[in-house]
Amino acid sequence: MTAPGTFVARYGIWIFGAVLLLIMPHVFTSSFALNLMSQMGVLIIFSLAYNMLLGQGGMLSFGHAIYFGLAGYFTIHYLNFVYDDIAPYIPVSLFPLLGGCVGLFFGTLVGYVSTRRAGTTFAMISLGFGEMVTALTLILVAIFNGEDGIQTDRVVGPEPLGISYGPNIEVYYLIAVWVLVAAAAMYALTKTPFGRMSNAVRDNPERTEFIGYNSQRIRWLAFALSSFFAGLAGSLHAINFEHVGFEQVSALTSGLVLFMAYIGGVGHFAGPVIGAVLITFLNGTLTTYTEAWQLYLGVLFVAVIMFFPGGLAGLIIMHQPIWRIDTRLLAPLTVPYLLFIGALLVSLIGFIGLVELLIYKTSRLGAAHDLTIFGITMDPSGVVPWISFAIVMAVGVYAIRKAFPVAAGAWNTAIDQARARAAQ
Template structure:
């Protein structure tokens, strides 16, 4: 790792350590969920991004880790099988055990068949959980309490945050070290060409099970941290929605950069926390963002930093700043246009609005209150607003792309001229 990256990671850790001192308790609680989601996405990326095995049921190992942890919290008459700071170890063992068993079966096949097997295993656990009340507590789930340990009461959100932060940082460090080991490097071979690994004499099935188990173990740690934070576990943690969320978060962040999934999971978790109270359509925005990232930024949000760094080397920092500002302005215009249209349509098709329109004399559409103003759906000027915003944003995107292409071509010609002059001088 280069010195600049080490410096950047150090600054990020210091900022994370200062979160409880800078934010309210509500935002600290949101930060805990962001850290857990970041670890879960990074663990999933070990399997999906690095080994190329797309799993549709990774919530199973997150959930198993959660229930293993809550049982450890309630063991031995409620005094706890493990001290509170070590409780995620129970989640790690649970995730590792179930992951090894499920991985042995799932990795018998590859590609789409592998994905379907992982989905079937997760759905099987999700369907059985409400009926196995001794293990999963039925529909009510299982609750517990954090016990004081090592001189700490763990009754405050701040203490839980620092415990979560410590586990997430240690886990991410271990995952990074794993990527540098021979097993981690061979996992890249699984993604690129598993048949060639088999031809070279490696036991591909055993390697696949090992990678699957490592991913499930760290997913179990994330589930354990979730229980430590919430002091409860319900079979909902095994739901397919959680499996879908980690896939979306990982690809939005970027599977080719180690911290890309953590970035995507953190941002999308905060997005849900901040936007879910403002609109009923926040899941639609999340899905739209995923589609846009897959279409126009297949390397994810982390790829933006790589592209920006490459562009800076090509055109220079002085020219890069206006380009970035123009991209931000274009994104703001497009976001405003999409949000205006979605919110207006959502209110128009809501049951309350249709009932109000039916009670209006003459069948006229009543005005809709949106963004501090009233808008008439029957008025053309109402729909002209999102159209104008989208048109301006699209035009700005086109202009910026053309401008960047021109700057890049001039930069390449300049580099070619410099190389020619150097050859002549020699």
Template sequence: MAAARPTTNDPVRAPWRCAPWIALAALLAVPPLVSAWLSPEGVPQGWLLTCLAQAAAMIVFALSYNLLLGETGLLSFGHAAPAGLGALAAAQVFNHAALPLPLLPFLPFVGGVAGAAVGVLTALIAARRAGTAFAMITLGLGELVAAAAWALPDWFGGEAGVAIDRASGPAIAGWTFGPQREAYCIIALWCLVASVAIYAISRAPYVRLANAVRDNPVRAAALGASPARVRAAMIVLGSAFAGVAGTLALINVELAAAESVGMTRSAGVLIATVTGGTASFFGPVLGALVWVGFSVGVASVSRAWMLYVGLFFIVVVLAAPDGLAGFAVRQRAALVRHGWRRCRAYWTTAAFAAGCGTLALVLAVQWAYALRFGDDDASAWLAALSPLATGALAAAIVVLSLAAAWLTRRAQRAAASLDEARKECV
């Protein structure tokens, strides 16, 4: 899954190196400002701030996971443990240590320290292993923590979780951190700070050593590096930032739930990171946004959102093993090499094929869910169609599927012609 990160000194690309950071800052700042400007009260919409806060926490979570998977080649199935335990520790400290309100913006430090402690314990057990062995060890540790969450209700809070009141305390310069917009300012700022910190770490010489351990641990050991120590250091770093991400989610919803340490959350960050691409720093950022789009946007209109996530993940792994970021880089290179006119046929055909296939899939899935769940599903109207309309719907699904297959064939031919043109140029 992990690939070597390409490096270049091309001066033409230099002006574009800040573009992803500008886009990330704009994503976090522009929508709330526009929402406040359009609102009669001058306040951003609460649902928008909640979604952006979820995206910010997921971005930090995915970037922390990429320190393991992308930089060190460690596939972890228990990355939710440091995130959930970090949030839980932060909630317990906030509630029982009676932290004053001005220290709320520094609460992610507590989660980060707790996450690092979990990472130390994980490293003591799993750092000597890699590959499948490491994945199975982290899977067992993750399930152990998930079981403990229900076995120790006094610490984990049981089904209710551990709640906090972020507005408990006197106002500071008019800020109580109770309104969602004030909490979102903390989360967005921490997202940017943590992203910059992870970026700096990923460019450090020690992470280049982690790349060497990922690619060839035997040779790295022959050069004097200890693969176990390198893996341990990266596990601790990744777990610390996972604890920060978990605390950001805690500040957003004011609850550290027992489900936050489960396998579902670990699978979510794995899907987000691989979907975005592990070879690019901003690949996990893109994957995190895609995951939030599915888990919030699609889930709000269809109970089949997990099915769509699984299918999308399979398509990405098969069609673009280097993730969406790698796919975008390859398409940009094709544009530079062949020009817009030669790429237009392939892109247009592929876009229509994807659109027809997606529409056919959505219609079929929503129809099946409507027949299965009836009025409990948002697409229940599909089950109430007349026999004539039902036949038309089935015919539309078949036609769209055939069109998608035909257009996919055309897109493959267009891609093959571009490859032949590239070989001729070489």
């Protein structure tokens, strides 16, 4: 058998993930936190599925919510059918598999058309199908019930092992188990002939044709399998919320999963996981504080695309060659990095202040009461808050421009040292 060292290296991160999923509800016990974590789980699966296309296969889709949402609709209907004794009973725990098959079915169908071409053509076709299905959910009222969507009660049939899925904590653990299973399956897929060739088609589709492969078929297979996992996630979403509406198939959800994958980092398997957790967390918490959350998300996305195209995972991975050699080489990075993060925060405070003032002025024109930003109450009709935040932002941006070369230089020094040590 494998040596303990390689066992930890190979499975350590998975065991860590399983333990984390297990204990999280005991650390964060509020129902708000539980709901948030359930959503995170669903979106981790969805964004990993999405990255099978984008990061692994090089296909940029603007309509992947179709498979997520349609599986959700199917799940709700099926639960209602079971409730009405129309359809045979299936344990709720296995519904995600059913949802996966729905995703697989539609993914196979649409993928046959859309994966014939890669690049821009593929992206445009995905957008077209996304809009088409969104329109259908609003037109075919008998099936999708228009803007209201459809709902269900997930507590149906017998209760195997005493699990009724009444309490949210039981749904959380259902999602947690499926997160592990789906993530492990998708990771394993990257190691198969299909997975390797999917990377090859991403890098150089033409060459794959000259080593015996039909690149269109690889894209199609990647698309279908990715749709399976998207459907699996959609089914869990339906069970979690007991409701599915047109938003779940729309460009809103397609865009969200794109944001998650990109901000997390498409170049690394774990990137979308980071993105899903971060975006869901911000989405869940910040919406109670600000109306401009979507704007901040957009700014974050643009910033990542422009300055850190590897995403958050890319930022972590770029330090891997350093810590592989010696973790102590990371120590000199601390101060420059903290300076940079500090400068970033200062400019963010200025930016957020200005945005909030602007929203206040434009949306509640004439309101006389004071505005509270960052715990400071101010009179938005005066010029002082505007000037103050503008100065803070200017200082922050100036500091970023000074701190970034220092941080980058520190990284360069560390990586050079690591390379020099490796060469010895």
